[in-house]
Amino acid sequence: MLAYIVRRLIAIPFLLLGVASVSFVLAQMTKGDPLAALVPERMMSNPEIVNAVKAEWGLDQPLPLRYVTYIGNLLQGDLGTSFTTRRPVSTDIAERLPATLELVIAAMIIGTALGLSLGLLSARFRGTATDGLARVFALIGSSLPIFWSGLILLYIFSVRFSIVPGTGRLPPRVTPPPDVTGFYTIDALIAGDLPLFTQALAHLALPAFVLGWAVTGIITRIVRSSLIEGLSQDYARTARAKGAPERRVLIGHALPNAMIPLLTILGFTFAYLITGAVLTEAIFAWPGIGSYAVRAAASLDYPAIGGVTIVGSVAFLLANLLTDIAYAWANPRIKVH
Amino acid sequence: MTAPLLDIRDLRISFQARDGQWAEALCGIDLSLEPGKVLGIVGESGSGKSIAMMAFLQLLPRGTRVEGSAKFRGEELIGMAPARIRKIRGKAIGCIFQDPLSAFNPVKTLGQQVVEAIRLHDRTISKRDALKEAERLFELVAIPQPARRVRQYPHEFSGGMRQRAMIAMALANKPDLLIADEPTTALDVTVQAQILDLLGELREELGIGMVLITHDLGVVAGIADEIAVMYGGSVVERGATEPVFYETAHPYTAGLIGAVPTLDGTGALRQIEGTPPSIFSRPPGCAFHPRCGRAGAPCPVDTPRLLDRGGTACACHFPLTETAEAVRPARVLDGDPA
């Protein structure tokens, strides 16, 4: 297992190079002359200006050299400049990343907690109405288009019943807490501003639930099936023979064994979370990198979308690596060797 | 005369197949065990030997029908409320299972699992004291370095050591009855002997009654006081160990004895031909008749009853011994009806 993790670690730089290369190729294929985005229309006829801009952006260099420059820039954390915001993409992303992370982490917590509870419920009461309801709830979560469930829930809870505030991270004209972690909820707590914390949490609740619900389905499914498998294992029979009540067999014996498959699935749910985050942010006007990517894609701002893609891939690869490590850590059979 | 520790009367177990048909896995058996004695239950897989024990402990999967009576110290176990039987399981009755690797939870240390066994029945013992007790139990079953071993996971143990740990866990609450379901089957031959010796010693020292379930007559020969031989869901022969071996009445028992390799080398290893029937396709009449060298006209029609014959009780139309005369079992297998 350790050898496997080391192999994965070694592979990561190569995969990143591959990701960067694909991104470079896509950038070269971009429809529409990047000049058009950089040079105002009426100056296009002026060769001096055009050449100056070309030189400034490196567009006059041959392709291989541009590739080397591109990779070199990436290594220095330079993702290029957005056509639309006219700022470095890395700055844009750094500014918006905390919002996305806050949303994704909150969703992960909700999804895991919900998935574990529903999985436990449906394994404990297998074959009953409780089991059926829990599974339907989970299945619908993972089958609904998230941009639709977000919309409908926003309508119900915000427009119809005003239970939660509307979109965004905070009400308009409210100053965010001083930046420490970039998570408004945590920063508000650090600043000791409880009303602000409540507001931030209220804004976070619905998008995080929508996103969490989407991964609940996968988690419930894996938890339920691992638990049911666990309950029929020899060790479960041993526990019963020791006099353990069924609830203890479930929570004390089947559940710890179910954590291993759960950990493997968490890396997989990360892909769902990224997809979901992009769409959730679009619906809830959440100022993260997802809504940034949507705006960039809609305005064909390739440097921006390419930058988000590279950052997303790095996160994705890291998440999978973390999953492997967590898996090795959780499984005593592997830990020793 | 003391009251029996375990008294099973007409125990019947049926499973429901996928198509909804009920199939009888156990066709009404009678067994009993005095305190401190060892009963060996012998039979091939599918004979119903394990499920009989799992049944009265209520450890069979749902969808199983259990009828009849099984009294433990005079108390009826069949149909007992779950909360009540949990107090007996692991407390008054300990269990050892065939495969000690799968029978332990792979993600918990053996110490944790023994501690759980103790604390499930006595909440007043602290975890630390229970772990001390686990170490003592490991010492009792001769696991070296118990203080280190209790902190290890099942996969870090060898097969024999795991089975010792399993025995230690079963003994955690000083049970009156130990049910050992194929305790040596998954082990190497030399380790098998060690585990059997250990069980023998524990029985001497602690005076525990034991039910030893096995497919191998050789396993029970040295340790059991009484033997019940099962085939096709019924007890076909039952009695004290000596007469079962030396005044064998049932052809199947004789076949099993033939299947035991003898040390002097005169009797080569013999097998009973054919395979045991599945519970869904059990032959009518005597379930053994298709494989029996002595089968006659009544065998496929009439199910023989278990009749007391002085030495052993036997369910056969053509028993090997009309009197207490020993018969060389090998001849039965040659198809020679003596």
Next chain:
Amino acid sequence: MAMTSPDTAGLPPRRRFAGSRDLWRRLPVTAKIGALMLLFWVLTVLTVSLWPLADPLAMVGRRLQPPSGEHWLGTDALGRDVFARTMYGAIWSIPIAFVVVACAVVIGSTLGALAGFFGGWNDSIIMRLVDVTVSFPPILLAMAVAAVLGPGLANASIAMVIVWWPIYARLMRAQVLEKRENEHVEAAVAGGAGRLRVLGVHILPLCWAPTLINATMDFGQVVLLAASLSFIGLGATPPSPEWGSMISEGATKFYSWWIAFGPGMAILSVVLATSFLGDGLRDLFDRRSA
């Protein structure tokens, strides 16, 4: 009847017929429901123009009307009938998902089979390409590709094929590697059969079950991703009644929830149907990966 020997029962055509009947009987109820739901959508695609529905592109009533007897799912911002548009939406979503899955299966399976069968450099290059492709979060890769190619359903479809082919390459490669070791394959090789013939005749026919099961499941996921791309403006363009872009229109008319309701339920039904059916098929054919 007396002529029927046990051998004739094993003839291919009969067995096949009995097989499909038997297959339907053995499918769990949920899988049957899923199959029927998919059948409903396929029939809708084929016949919707014959239905007595309002013109999905024409203004047929007042704007933003809530659901009523006349307009079952109300009308949108341009006074178009939402129910009719939802039904016509199937014409976009279902065939596109079919084409995307088919292309991904063909491209991925071909490359995967070649990688698994020939090994060596073919294997390395193809599988490294797979590794890099799956390093991208799917939606971001699709967005990047769609952004490069420009908006439109055709480009979105290309983007989705790029996202999905590696799955089938991996599946098929694993299958081929496993089946290559079968005795009958070794026998065919020993008998002097050509390499491609061995692959095509002796190996590939054994490898389809996991691919087909996966394709069934992915069908719904493709519908979902296609709608997502349309929702963020990279897929279908107005005024086509594509489900994702209809929801996108609904998002801007926030108080008229009914605009988005129909297409959302339509997507849900397709995704549920394919996961029901895929689960059922997997239980029957491929217990190991369940």
